Structures are given as C-alpha cells and as structure tokens.
Amino acid sequence: xxxxxxxxxxxxxxxxIAGTAILGSVGLGYGFSPKKEKKKLGIxxxxxxxxxxxxxxxxxxxxEHCYLAGIVTGTPAKEKEWMAKYNIPKKNVYNYxxxxxxxxxSDIDIVYVVLPNSMHAEFCIRAxxxxxxxxxxxPMAVSVAECDAIINACNEAGVKLSVGYRMQSDPYTNEIxxxxxxxxxxxxxxxxxxxxxxxRGNPDQWRLNHALSGGGALMNMGVYSIQSNIxxxxxxxxxxxxxxxxxKPEYFKDTDETITAQMEFPEGVVGxxxxxxxxxxxxxxxxxEKGWAELNPCHSYGPLSGRTSDGKEIKFPHQSQQKLQMxxxxxxxxxxxxxxxxxxxxxxxxxxxxxxxxxxxxxGKKIPLDLGDMGIVRR
Numbered sequence: 001x002x003x004x005x006x007x008x009x010x011x012x013x014x015x016x017i018a019g020t021a022i023l024g025s026v027g028l029g030y031g032f033s034p035k036k037e038k039k040k041l042g043i044x045x046x047x048x049x050x051x052x053x054x055x056x057x058x059x060x061x062x063x064e065h066c067y068l069a070g071i072v073t074g075t076p077a078k079e080k081e082w083m084a085k086y087n088i089p090k091k092n093v094y095n096y097x098x099x100x101x102x103x104x105x106s107d108i109d110i111v112y113v114v115l116p117n118s119m120h121a122e123f124c125i126r127a128x129x130x131x132x133x134x135x136x137x138x139p140m141a142v143s144v145a146e147c148d149a150i151i152n153a154c155n156e157a158g159v160k161l162s163v164g165y166r167m168q169s170d171p172y173t174n175e176i177x178x179x180x181x182x183x184x185x186x187x188x189x190x191x192x193x194x195x196x197x198x199x200r201g202n203p204d205q206w207r208l209n210h211a212l213s214g215g216g217a218l219m220n221m222g223v224y225s226i227q228s229n230i231x232x233x234x235x236x237x238x239x240x241x242x243x244x245x246x247x248k249p250e251y252f253k254d255t256d257e258t259i260t261a262q263m264e265f266p267e268g269v270v271g272x273x274x275x276x277x278x279x280x281x282x283x284x285x286x287x288x289e290k291g292w293a294e295l296n297p298c299h300s301y302g303p304l305s306g307r308t309s310d311g312k313e314i315k316f317p318h319q320s321q322q323k324l325q326m327x328x329x330x331x332x333x334x335x336x337x338x339x340x341x342x343x344x345x346x347x348x349x350x351x352x353x354x355x356x357x358x359x360x361x362x363x364g365k366k367i368p369l370d371l372g373d374m375g376i377v378r379r
Contacts, residue, residue, distance in 0.1 A: 041109040041330045042069025044092070044102065044132075046123055048078045051137070052114045055301065057086060059322035065330035069107045072099055099123070103130035110329070112164070113137060116212040117219060121146040124161075128153040133333055135326070137164040139223050140346030142214030144354060147347035154343065162329045162339055163346035165227060169324035171316040172295055172304045173231060174379060176286060179293055180234040181378070185309070186289030188269055191232040193284045195221040195299045196258070196276035199251075208255050208277075216255025218353060222275035224299040226349050229263055229271045232286045234378075236371035237263040237271070240352060242359040248278055261356050264366075340377050348375035 043066050045052045060068040070092035071082050079093050092107055102108055111127035112135040113120055124136045134154055140163050141147045154161040167173045180188055196217060199208070206212040213219055230236060242261035246252055257278050263271035274281055282297040291309035298304060301321060306314025325341070332339045348371055355367040 038109070038334075040064075041066045041133075041333060042092075042107045043067065043110045043112055043135075043326065044070035044072060044094070044108045045112050045114055046072040046099070046127075047114040047116075048073045048075070048082060049114065055320070055322045056112065056114065056326075057082075059320040059326060062320060063323045063327050063330070065327045065334065066110065069109075070094065070102070070105065072096065072102075072111075100126055100130055102127075102132065109133060109333070110135060112326075114164075116206045117142050117214045118212050121149055124150045125153040128157040128159050128161075131157060131159065133160040133329075135162045135164055135329060136343075136346065138346065138349075139214070139219050139353065140343065140350060142219075144347060144350050147343065147350050151343040151347065160329070160333050160339065161343040162332070163341045163343065164325065165341040165345065166321035166325040167224065167227060167299065168231075168340040168345075168377070169328045170302070170304070170321050171319075172298070172306055172314060173228075175306070175314055175316075176228075176284065176293060176295065177231050177234070177379060179288075179308075180232065180286070183288070185291035185293070187267075188233050188286055188288055190270055190287040191229050191265075191285070192272040192274075193225040193228040193232065193298070194274040194281035195224040195228075196274065196279045196281040197221065198280055199277040203251050203253065208252065210254045213255060215353070215357070216252060216257060217275045217277040218256055218259050218356060220275075220277070221281075221299070222259060222273065222353070222356075223349055225273040225275050226352050228284045228295075228298060229273060230376070232284055233265050233269050233271065234376075235265050235269070236348065236374060236376065237265050237352065237369055238371075239264040239366050239368050240355050240359060241364050241366040242273075242356040243364050244360045252277065259356065259360070261359070338377065338379070340379075342375070342377065345375035345377065 045056055057068055068086050072094040074096050094102055111132045113123045114137045117139055120136050121141045124134050127134050207220055240261055240263050244256050244259050246257040258276040261273040282299050284295045284298040286293045293308045295306040303318040328340050331337045359365055359367045
C-alpha cells in the first residue's frame with residue numbers, strides 16, 4: 001500500500017474533518033518504575049480530530065480510572081486550544097516528530113491512537129516502544145500483517161493493548177451477550193446487522209482516500225456489523241461471501257460505497273451484514289428458537305434502544321460509551337480485570353475484512369474462515 005507522509009496527512013486530515021461521520025498484571029500497569037500506585041491513569045490522545053474532541057476528551061472528564069493527561073497533534077493552533085480547555089501542561093504536549101520522547105513522561109500511562117487507519121500501526125508500535133500501554137482506534141490497522149506487528153510490539157515491550165471497540169463496554173451490547181449466553185429464548189438461529197450513514201459534501205475526506213483509510217464503508221462502519229454479528233451469536237463465523245454495490249461512483253471514486261455479506265456460523269447459524277457510506281443503517285436483529293431481540297439504534301453513541309419479542313424493553317441509563325471503554329481498559333491495567341477488546345479481537349476482525357474483500361474480488365465466492373475462539377471475550 002502506498003505510504004503517505006505526515007505533512008500530506010495533515011493536509012488531508014484538515015480536508016476531511018467536515019466529512020466525519022456519526023457516529024493483566026498489576027506490576028506492568030504503571031510503567032516501569034517503583035513509584036507510588038496511581039489512582040488514575042493518564043491518557044494521551046494522538047490525533048485531535050472530531051472523535052477526540054467530541055467524544056474521547058469529554059468522556060475522560062467523567063472517567064473514574066483515567067484522565068486526559070496529554071495530546072499529540074501536528075497543528076500548533078490545536079495545542080493552544082486544548083491546553084487552555086483541558087488544563088494540559090506544555091510538557092505533556094507532543095507532535096508527530098517528537099512523539100517518541102513521550103517515553104520519559106511519567107504522567108502518561110496510555111497512548112490512544114486516533115489517527116487515520118494507515119497510521120495506526122506506526123504510532124501504536126512507537127507508543128509500545130516508548131513503554132506506554134496502547135489503545136488503537138478501530139479498525140486496528142489496514143491489514144492483518146499490521147495487526148500482527150502491533151500485537152508483537154506490545155508483547156515485546158510488556159505493555160497492554162486494546163482496540164477502540166466502545167460497544168464492548170456498552171450495557172446494551174452486553175444485554176444481547178447475556179441473552180445469547182443464558183438462552184431465555186433458546187439458541188440463536190439467525191443474526192443480521194446493518195451499519196451505515198450517508199456521506200455527502202466532501203469527496204476529499206480521509207475516509208474516502210484509500211491510502212489513508214485502507215477501504216471504505218467496510219473498514220469504517222462495517223466493523224460494527226462484523227462485531228455485532230459475532231456477539232449476537234457468541235461465535236466466530238466459519239465462512240463469508242460478499243458483494244459490493246455503488247450507485248455514486250463519481251463520489252466514491254477510491255473506496256467501497258456499499259457492501260453486503262453472508263456469514264455462516266457453527267451449528268447452521270446464518271448471518272447477514274450490510275454496511276454503506278450511502279445509506280443510513282443502525283440495527284442489530286437476533287433471532288432465537290423461541291423469540292428475538294433487537295437493538296435499534298445499535299451502533300451510534302447513544303442513547304440506544306432495544307426490545308424483545310415478548311414486549312420487553314431493553315433500556316439502560318445513558319452513559320458515554322467512550323468513558324466506559326477507557327475505564328474498562330484502565331481497570332484491566334491497574335486491577336487485572338478482563339480486557340474486553342484485546343488486540344486479538346482487532347486482528348480477527350481484520351481477517352474477516354480481508355476475506356470479505358477477497359470474496360468480492362472473486363465474484364462473491366464463499367471464503368472459509370478458521371478462527372476458532374479468536375477474539376471472543378465473555379463476561
């Protein structure tokens with residue numbers, strides 16, 4: 001894949017902001033010096049686009065186990081804005097060139113990489129080498145090989161790794177997991193998940209630039225459909241076949257617009273996947289032997305909504321998913337609790353993404369998958 005320079009990245013990123021869519025062990029937990037145990041872990045956000053500004057930074061203001069300690073940006077104006085808004089000291093502000101010196105900063109325990117997909121691997125690996133725990137925004141990378149490189153770097157450095165799968169910490173997601181596990185409506189027979197939005201106005205945004213995104217709707221929204229089909233069955237798929245459609249090729253010149261896929265799971269369970277940058281879609285439907293459950297909306301920042309076939313409402317108090325996600329990872333580091341979105345989960349999803357693209361390239365051919373329980377995390 002063609003690499004893109006950081007200077008060109010900054011130009012492309014500024015073009016693309018307007019087009020952004022909807023949407024362990026305790027010993028390793030605090031770095032590598034015998035300092036007094038921290039009550040909260042410091043997080044540095046790498047990349048200050050709309051997701052960092054609109055979701056992650058606000059979520060960190062309410063988090064119980066972590067806080068916004070630092071930033072990494074290539075835009076000097078943002079440095080001043082964020083320092084003033086969040087009371088961030090100058091010593092905790094970095095750019096893409098001096099980023100590696102973050103290794104010397106004891107205020108920062110976790111680096112959250114929120115850059116375009118093609119830059120995930122570079123900065124996750126650099127963060128690991130700096131001795132910092134890593135959260136990598138989804139999708140984990142633009143290839144399975146890059147996922148392996150991130151996982152290996154974190155393992156070699158002895159740091160923890162998580163993928164930015166906020167839905168894994170959301171109570172609605174975990175209620176579906178409970179219904180699948182406890183089987184009040186029997187076993188799952190069919191699952192369907194749709195995730196998409198209508199992209200308009202800015203064909204030059206980074207999400208529509210293959211060199212930066214690694215793909216289109218599938219790499220962006222389709223990951224949610226893959227995730228929810230898996231937790232909606234409690235199993236990994238054993239095959240996938242896929243098709244691609246485009247009704248606006250003049251706008252979606254470089255990336256996929258709409259993809260559908262059929263997923264086969266063990267014991268004859270089947271699933272459908274739909275994702276698009278040209279249609280609004282936000283639903284999960286799980287059909288059991290004796291009923292069904294639905295989340296609609298399912299993938300957005302909330303509040304979400306759900307119901308079951310016997311008239312029960314699925315409802316929880318709304319909380320920031322990002323706050324819950326980052327707190328879960330901080331607890332994993334500090335207390336050794338479960339990592340609900342480990343690197344293996346991100347790698348598994350990229351294996352499925354690559355299989356979907358392969359199926360499309362081969363005319364919708366069924367592609368077998370041998371995933372076992374890879375990336376399956378049970379509560």
